[in-house]
Amino acid sequence: MVGIDLRNTQQTDGGQVRLHVRLIDALLAQRGHLIGWVPLFLACGIGWYFAIRFEPSWPFMMTVLAVSLLCTGCARIVHVSCSPILLALALIGAGAGLAKWRTESVAAPVLSFRYYGPIEGRVVGIDRSASDALRITLDEVFLNRLSPDRIPKKVRISIHGDMPAVPVRPGQRLATTGHLSPPSGPAEPGGFDFQRHAWFTQLGAVGYTRNPLLRLAPAERGGFGLLVFEARMAVSRAVQATLPGEAGAFAAAIMSGDRSGMSQVTLSNLRASNLAHLLAISGLHMGLLTGFVFAVLRTILVLIPGAGLRLPTKKIAAVGALIAAGGYLALSGGNVATERAFTMVAVMLVAILLGRPALTLRAVAMAAIIILILQPESLTGPGFQMSFSATTALVFVFKYLRHANWQHWPKWTRNVLSVVISSFIAGIATAPFAAAHFNQIAHYGLIANLLSVPLMGALIMPAAVLAACLAPFGLAWIGLFIMGLGLKWILWVANLVANQDGAVGHVISPQWFVLPILAAGLLWMVLWQGRAKIAGVLAAGLAFFIWSQATRPDILIADSGGMIGRMTEQGRALSKPRGDGFVTGVWLENDGAPITQEIAGARDGITRGLRRYQVDFGAWTVLQVSGKTALAEITGCDGADVLISNQSDEITRPCEVFDIERLRLTGALGLSLTDTGGLRVNAANAVTGPRPWTPQSDDNTIALSFVMDQNGPELAQID
Structure with missing residues (x-):
């Protein structure tokens, strides 16, 4: 018989019991x-x-x-x-x-082909594109020779060339002739999916026109949303008429959410100085506005003889601030960031009405729950992640600082220190998410925020409220003048900081799972009660370590078939110095090296010919040709293993062919060598999978990623 040591068994059982008890205690x-x-x-x-x-x-x-x-x-x-x-x-x-x-x-029709012809619709959105072109969004769309069930609910058109002769106003029904295409997919496998973003905004087609806009009908009185949009644009025009220049455009963006007057240079400076958050109507603006209204109303009530003793002044002020927040939400256009900010402020004001502490993790959690229920897709966006990371970090840190003894510090130093700590904590909390989404870090962002954020609370937002109160009497210019002084200072700071050497650092895009690990680790550190908080620190450290090991695809191919980019020792080389500018910009940013396309298009690593671009990559040759003539001149594959074309190719060839028809189904491609010398071909739509917002095909294997060896492609879904 085999002997059994009962003492060891009892000790083992006892250890298991103690571990079980500890786990129960930790959960309790x-x-x-x-x-x-x-x-x-x-x-x-x-x-x-x-x-x-x-x-x-x-x-x-x-x-x-x-x-x-x-x-x-x-x-x-x-x-x-x-x-x-x-x-x-x-x-x-x-x-x-x-x-x-x-x-x-939110399902709505999406255009499935490239369209050129008449476009009619009602104006429900006005903004500017990344190229600074005026851009309009239309609903109630009519497209020639398309049945109503195939016409997108909304389309967005960039107006190229001269400015339209017809002033664009909300509710107008306009007509033009232009190009439309389906919303584009990710610029590379695993990249930002504009198709998904467009799906949830019910944007079924995007395009441009170089033709005049014709007004078919004057602005009509539509529903509540259109009335609010008309009011917003009226406020924007009035503000910019009174306060011209970039300061007026900045004021219009803060007061009405209309950024169409902002130049790309100003936007770039604000991003480089980490002040772009001052432009978006988000938690900062909503918090400053409601805080100012709350303080003013409560002060007025207290100054009324006897009112402070008989009336719940704090709750009355909270109701007034909540009404002001609702009006600001409507006036701003009700975009996702503003709705999120309003929800957070509303939860905190309701907490005051119920006699509960306002700035607590419980209030932040309630706001997050409401937003995730109403707009679950916002989880994947930078706005949700950055706003809640900043708010959670601030509430968490100030919960501990509240118990510190600051009484021996002069009051003015406490206020200054509070601003410094707030800016530092918010900057640290949002930096990883900003770097992951935008591939840049503003090195002097803390300094810029310390010089700008206090002015938003002390001068700019109170002046905005003053302008709104004086507007019925024709005296809004007083508040706008004061507001302009503060905004000009912020623009000066942004320009000064952005033009310093080393103002912006660039980072490589992380793998898709890095942010979830990082967020889970940081939230564990905040939420867990007990010494196991350290596990959150370890998880966050693991996320940063994985991020530091991130690599980029060796070869990237645009879904248009017109551009190829190869990673070299000097950085990514592009086949051409012009064309597919948006896609190449995304590639270079995700590489962590956003140089100009002209520089990348002159790098070695790609053999360039007349509409013919070749990459010799290990034992493989990738050939990209542009135009029908160049494709017709190809005999077989001309020795290439992979042939890329921006034209339809109906010839059977002895290599892997990605013509424009196939690329529309696969999306952008990423190519890299395997450990065994094979060629891994990763398709953007294979990473996304067959979802409602991605192009569908009868042959699902056409969009699969696969690995090629000398015997040919082996189809396999790549994880």
Whole structure:
């Protein structure tokens, strides 16, 4: 017989019992703080839905929701230490269900081909493109020879050439002749998916026109949304008429959300100095506005004899601030960032009405829950991530600083220190997300914010409120004049900081899973009660380490078939110095080296000929040709293993061919060598998967990623 040491068995059992008890104690210690975990697990479910490479069917989602309900029911009967785990699983399932429901609820037709012809529609949006062209969004669209069920709900047109002879006004019905195409996919595999963004805004086509705009009907009185849009644009025109120049355009952006007057130079300076957040109507503006209104109303009520004793002045001021916030939300156009800011402010003001602390992690969590329920797609955007990272970090840090003894410090130094700490914490919290989405770090951003943010609260936003109050009496110019002084200072600071040597640093794009790991680690550090907080620090450190090891595709191919980029020792070389400017800009930014296309187009590494560009890559040759004539001159594949063309190719060739028709289904391509010398071909639409917002084909293998060896391609979905 085999002898058994009962003492060791008892010790092992005792260790297991102690570990079990510790786990239960750790879970019980989270009681009273669980609300903060709700948006985290909702986000896990939403993130899973957008990360998977297939569209889950409704039977599948109903099964997930049924399991979630089962977990919710079981959470009421199991031990109190286990119920949070079951509720977490239920929230993950609920998050996935919310994302699926939102995707289906906003479904609208998307143009499936390139269109040229008459375009008619009603103006519901006015802004500017990255090339500084006036851009209009139309609804109630008419396209020639298309049935109503195939016409997109909204289209967006950039106006190139001379400015339109017809002043563009909200609600006008305009007509022109122009080009439209489906929303473009990612510029590279795993990149930003504009198709998905357009799906949730119901934008079914984008394009441009060089022809005059014709006004078919004057501005019409539409629904509430159109009336608000008309009011916004009227405010913007009035502000810019009173306060001309970039300061007036800045004031119009802050007061009405209309950025169409801002030049690209100013926008670039604001980004480089980390002051671009002052332009967007977000939490800072909403917080400053409501804080100012709250303070003014409460002061007025207190100054009324006896009112401070008989009336709940704090609650009355909160109601007034909430009304002001609602008006600001409507006037700003109600974009996602402003809706998010309003939700956060509203939660905090309601907390005051209920006699609860306003600035707590509980209030931040409630705001996040509301936004994720209403707009689950916002989770993947930089606005949601940066605003909540900043707010969470500020509330978390100031919760501990509140207990510090500052009484021996002079009051003015406490105010200055508060601003410095706030800017520093917000900057540190948002920096990783800004770097991941925009591939740049503003090195002097803290200095610029210290010189600008206090002015927003002390001068600019109060002056905006003053201008709004004096506008009915024709005296808005007084507030706008004061506002302009502060805005001119901010623009001066932005220009000064942006033009310093080394003002902006550039970073490589991280892998898709880096931000989820980083966010989970930081939230664990904030939410977990106990010494296990250190696990959050380790997770964040792991995310940064993985980011530091990120690599870029060796070869990138645009979905137009007209551009190829190869990574060399000097950086990415481009086949041409012009063309596909937006795509090449994204490539270079994601490389962490946003040089000009002209410089990249002159680098070695690509053999350039007349409309013919060749890359010799290991044992492989990639050949890209532009135009019908160049394609017709190709015999077979001319020794190439992969042939790229921006034309339709109906010839059967002895190599892997990606013509324009196939590229429309695969999207952009990324090529790299495998460890065995094979060629890995990764398609953007294979990374995205067959989702409602991606092009669909009868042959699903056409959009698959695969690995090629000397025996030919081996189709395989690449994870």
